[in-house]
Amino acid sequence: MLTAAALVLAGAVWMLAVALFNIGVQLSAPRWVAGRSLAAFQASIAGGIAIGSWGWGHLTDIAGVEIALLVSAGLMFAVAAARPVAAHAAGRRPQRGRAEVLADPEVRLSLTGRSGPLVVEIEYRVDQDNARAFHNVMQEVQLSRQRNGAYGWSIARDIADPELWTERYHCPTWLDYLRQRNRSTQSERALHQRAIDFHLGPEPIRVRRMLERPFGSVRWKEDTPDRAANEVLPVVATAAGSST
Numbered sequence: 001m002l003t004a005a006a007l008v009l010a011g012a013v014w015m016l017a018v019a020l021f022n023i024g025v026q027l028s029a030p031r032w033v034a035g036r037s038l039a040a041f042q043a044s045i046a047g048g049i050a051i052g053s054w055g056w057g058h059l060t061d062i063a064g065v066e067i068a069l070l071v072s073a074g075l076m077f078a079v080a081a082a083r084p085v086a087a088h089a090a091g092r093r094p095q096r097g098r099a100e101v102l103a104d105p106e107v108r109l110s111l112t113g114r115s116g117p118l119v120v121e122i123e124y125r126v127d128q129d130n131a132r133a134f135h136n137v138m139q140e141v142q143l144s145r146q147r148n149g150a151y152g153w154s155i156a157r158d159i160a161d162p163e164l165w166t167e168r169y170h171c172p173t174w175l176d177y178l179r180q181r182n183r184s185t186q187s188e189r190a191l192h193q194r195a196i197d198f199h200l201g202p203e204p205i206r207v208r209r210m211l212e213r214p215f216g217s218v219r220w221k222e223d224t225p226d227r228a229a230n231e232v233l234p235v236v237a238t239a240a241g242s243s244t
Helices: 002-028 031-063 067-092 130-148 174-181 186-197
Strands: 118-125 151-157 164-173 206-213 236-238
Touching: 002 031, 031 067, 118 174, 118 186, 130 151, 130 186, 164 174
Parallel strands: none
Antiparallel strands: 118 164, 118 206, 151 164, 206 236
């Protein structure tokens, strides 16, 4: 009877742990890879159960049930004891592949993490002799943006002002955009800096961050206050040498 109660309790705790891991994966993974992250988690769980069942069954056939249970218990205690050591070592390890965390851009609208879609436009002024080289670099920038969750990327050249180029892309939500800015690696930051280095003039590149408002998406009433109604400055930021 005691063994049966212990097994029921252990099974309930196991199901709770799997459910919490499932929720944690969905909440921590960026929106653009949430499906793939969840699929990888489910595959690892299923594969671990299959391989573990075969391994522990094989050990039981060789050494017996008692030895298999003792080995399992010992490994569980070893993993629990090693976790603080591994966490401490990970904290001390230098982060060579990641860039520094960027501050959030200035916002004059009332946004939440789910506000979106967001449209980002970046204006570059490039010498006409460097147009082809700049365009080649921007093709690499496109791959970098898309890897970090952007979609609808395009690069356009002003027909009335050939030196003016505009990069444009979308992000699903404001939170996705903030994650995208801080997800780039040092090599990607260097790539973006190469694009910025083509920019001419004393003024930095111009970045516009706009909240897209398709027809029917805004349901204001006449008496609904707009927190940005009294603001004069637009949501425009200019920054040279930083991730957009």
